[in-house]
Amino acid sequence: MEKTLDLKFNYTDKKDTRSGFGDGLLEAGRKNPNVVGLCADLIGSLKMGAFQKEFPERFFQTGIAEANMMGIAAGLSISGKIPFTGTFANFSTGRVYDQIRQSIAYSDKNVKICASHAGLTLGEDGATHQILEDLGMMKMLPHMTVINPCDYNQTKAATMAIAEHEGPVYLRFGRPVWPIFTPADQKFEIGKAWKMIDGKDVTIFATGHLVWEAVIAEAMLREEGISAEVINIHTIKPLDTEAILDSVAKTGCAVSAEEHQYNGGLGDSIAQTLIRNNPAPLEYVGVDDSFGESGTPTQLLEKYGLNAANIVAAAKRALARK
Amino acid sequence: MEKKSTEQLQEVASQVRRDILRMVHQVQSGHPGASLGCTEFFTALYFDQLKHDSDFKMEGKNEDLFFLSNGHISPVWYSVLSRSGYFPIEEMSTFRKLNSRLQGHPATEEDLPGIRIASGSLGQGLSVAIGAAQAKKIDGDDRMVYVLMGDGEQEEGQIWEAAMYAAHWKVDNLIATIDLNRQQIDGPTKEIMDLIDLRAKYESFGWTVIDTENGNDMKSVIEGLEKAKSLAGKGKPVLNLLHTEMGFGVDFMVGTHKWHGIAPNDQQLADALAQLSETLGDY
Structure with a gap:
C-alpha cells in the first residue's frame, strides 16, 4: 500500500x-x-x-x-x-x-x-x-x-x-x-510542535511511531480528496497549544494518534486544550483501556487500532462531526 | 568557626531540643520523638564534624554533604540549620504553616537553604547520597557524604538495592548512619518487623559497620563519627549504627514510640521545657 x-x-x-x-x-x-x-x-x-x-x-x-x-x-x-x-x-x-x-x-x-x-x-x-x-x-x-x-x-x-x-x-x-523520514540535521526545539504537512480539512496530531502512520494516512486521505494537516507533537509537555489551536482554527476538527492509552495520553492533552478554547470535534487513535499482548509490531498496531487506516477512519469521523 | 567543647555542644543540643518541642507544639503537628533522639547527632554534625558553608550553594563543592532520608524528623534538622546560620531562627515559627519554607517534610521547592533534595517518602536517601558521593569522586572532591536513615526505614526494599550498589562500586566516601531507636509508628521494630541484626546484614552486603553505643551522649557521638571517618576511603562504605532513645531529653517522652508523631499540649510543653535550659535564646 x-x-x-x-x-x-x-x-x-x-x-x-x-x-x-x-x-x-x-x-x-x-x-x-x-x-x-x-x-x-x-x-x-x-x-x-x-x-x-x-x-x-x-x-x-x-x-x-x-x-x-x-x-x-x-x-x-x-x-x-x-x-x-x-x-x-x-x-x-x-x-x-x-x-x-x-x-x-x-x-x-x-x-x-x-x-x-x-x-x-x-x-x-x-x-x-x-x-x-x-x-x-x-x-x-x-x-x-x-x-x-x-x-x-x-x-x-x-x-x-x-x-x-x-x-x-x-x-x-x-x-x-x-x-527514518525526518532530516538528520533537524533542530529539535522542546515544546515546539512541527507542522509537517499543510492541510485544510482535518488536523492529525501524532506523536512517536504513529507520526509515520499519520504521514501515510495523509496520502490516503488525499486520494479521497480530503486535505489533512499533519502535526508532529514530539513534546507532550509542555504542549504547544498555540500550534494546536492555530491548526484547528483552520481545519475545524482533529485526530490524535499515539501508541498509548488515550486516557491520559496526548489525546487527553489535546482535548483539554480544545475544550477550553475551541471545542472542535476530536477523535482519538490510541489504546482504549486495555493491555497489549504478544505479536509483531505491525500485527499489534492493526489489532489495537493504531495504524494509518485507523487514522483515516478517525479523520472521517471527525469530519462528519463538523 | 571556633571548635566547640563537648559542654558547649551540649548547650547547643539543649536549645535544639527546645526548638523542636516549640515548633511541633505551635502547629500541633510534626515528629518530636526521633527528632529529640537524634539531637546529639545533628548537633555534632553541624557544629563539629561537617565542613559546610551556611552561605548555601546547592552544588556543595568541597563541602561535606548531609542528606536526611527519614525526612519526618525535619524539626531537628531545621533547628540545627537555622542555629548554624542557614536561615533566620525566627523562621522556625513558620514550621508546617501555609507559605512557609519549612515544609512538614524537607523540600527544595521553596528554596530553603541547606536542603538539597526532598525526603519523607522513605527509603530514598541512601541512593541519593551514593549519587552525590560518586559525583564527588568524578570531580576529585575528597569531602565526605553523610546520610541518616531510620531503623524502621530499613524495611524499604530500595535501601537494600542501594546497600548492594555502594559496596559493589566501592563508594567509600559515604558514611551512612541508622538511628537505631528500635521504634516505628505502630510499635517496637521487634514486633512490627524484626530487624534482627543490622550489623550482620550490612556486613554481609560488604559494608564496614561500627556501633555508637550511646547515641545520646555527645562525646560518644563525636567519637563514633570520627571513627567512621577514619574507616572511610578504604574501599568500603561505612555504616554507623547509632543507638538512641526516642524522645531523649524529656522524661515523659523517652523510650517509647508514642511520641513518634504526636505534639505536646500546653502543659506537656511547659513540663518538657522546664527540663531543658534555654542556652542560645528561643526563636
Whole structure:
C-alpha cells in the first residue's frame, strides 16, 4: 500500500529509535563532560554501550535496581552532573514512580529519564513490558518535560537537546526498526510542535511511531480528496497549544494518534486544550483501556487500532462531526 | 568557626531540643520523638564534624554533604540549620504553616537553604547520597557524604538495592548512619518487623559497620563519627549504627514510640521545657 501512495515524506533507511538515543547520548557526552549515564542491566537494549566504552568513568551500571538508579541519578545531579538513566519504559516510570516524584520531579533535579521499548511496538514480549500509561504518569508530574520523538533522527536530536535543557525530562522511544523520514540535521526545539504537512480539512496530531502512520494516512486521505494537516507533537509537555489551536482554527476538527492509552495520553492533552478554547470535534487513535499482548509490531498496531487506516477512519469521523 | 567543647555542644543540643518541642507544639503537628533522639547527632554534625558553608550553594563543592532520608524528623534538622546560620531562627515559627519554607517534610521547592533534595517518602536517601558521593569522586572532591536513615526505614526494599550498589562500586566516601531507636509508628521494630541484626546484614552486603553505643551522649557521638571517618576511603562504605532513645531529653517522652508523631499540649510543653535550659535564646 505504501508503495502506491504519494507520500509527502519518504525514507531510504530504517532504524530503531533507541539507536537514535544511543548515538545522541554519545554526542551529548562528547560535547558536555557533565553528561553521565546510568543503566539498570540493559546496556545493549538501550544502545548505551558506545557511551559506556568511551566514558567508563562517567557511566554507572546499577544492576536490576531501578529505584536505586533513580535516586543515584538525583544525587549525581546535585553537583551539576547531567544524568541520563536508561531502562525500559515500564521500569522507567511505573516501577519507580515515587522515586521520580520525590527525588527528581519535586526536587526539580536535572535528570533525563530515557525510556526504551515503550508501547505496543515492543512486540513479542507482551503486555508486561508494553507500557501504555507512561506518558500520562509522567505528564502529571509538575516540573517534568515529556518528549516522544518519531524516528531515529528525531530521537537523536531530542537526546542532544535535552542535555542542554535544565530540569527533569522523560524521553520515550522504542524498539522496532522504523522508517527514518525526518532530516538528520533537524533542530529539535522542546515544546515546539512541527507542522509537517499543510492541510485544510482535518488536523492529525501524532506523536512517536504513529507520526509515520499519520504521514501515510495523509496520502490516503488525499486520494479521497480530503486535505489533512499533519502535526508532529514530539513534546507532550509542555504542549504547544498555540500550534494546536492555530491548526484547528483552520481545519475545524482533529485526530490524535499515539501508541498509548488515550486516557491520559496526548489525546487527553489535546482535548483539554480544545475544550477550553475551541471545542472542535476530536477523535482519538490510541489504546482504549486495555493491555497489549504478544505479536509483531505491525500485527499489534492493526489489532489495537493504531495504524494509518485507523487514522483515516478517525479523520472521517471527525469530519462528519463538523 | 571556633571548635566547640563537648559542654558547649551540649548547650547547643539543649536549645535544639527546645526548638523542636516549640515548633511541633505551635502547629500541633510534626515528629518530636526521633527528632529529640537524634539531637546529639545533628548537633555534632553541624557544629563539629561537617565542613559546610551556611552561605548555601546547592552544588556543595568541597563541602561535606548531609542528606536526611527519614525526612519526618525535619524539626531537628531545621533547628540545627537555622542555629548554624542557614536561615533566620525566627523562621522556625513558620514550621508546617501555609507559605512557609519549612515544609512538614524537607523540600527544595521553596528554596530553603541547606536542603538539597526532598525526603519523607522513605527509603530514598541512601541512593541519593551514593549519587552525590560518586559525583564527588568524578570531580576529585575528597569531602565526605553523610546520610541518616531510620531503623524502621530499613524495611524499604530500595535501601537494600542501594546497600548492594555502594559496596559493589566501592563508594567509600559515604558514611551512612541508622538511628537505631528500635521504634516505628505502630510499635517496637521487634514486633512490627524484626530487624534482627543490622550489623550482620550490612556486613554481609560488604559494608564496614561500627556501633555508637550511646547515641545520646555527645562525646560518644563525636567519637563514633570520627571513627567512621577514619574507616572511610578504604574501599568500603561505612555504616554507623547509632543507638538512641526516642524522645531523649524529656522524661515523659523517652523510650517509647508514642511520641513518634504526636505534639505536646500546653502543659506537656511547659513540663518538657522546664527540663531543658534555654542556652542560645528561643526563636
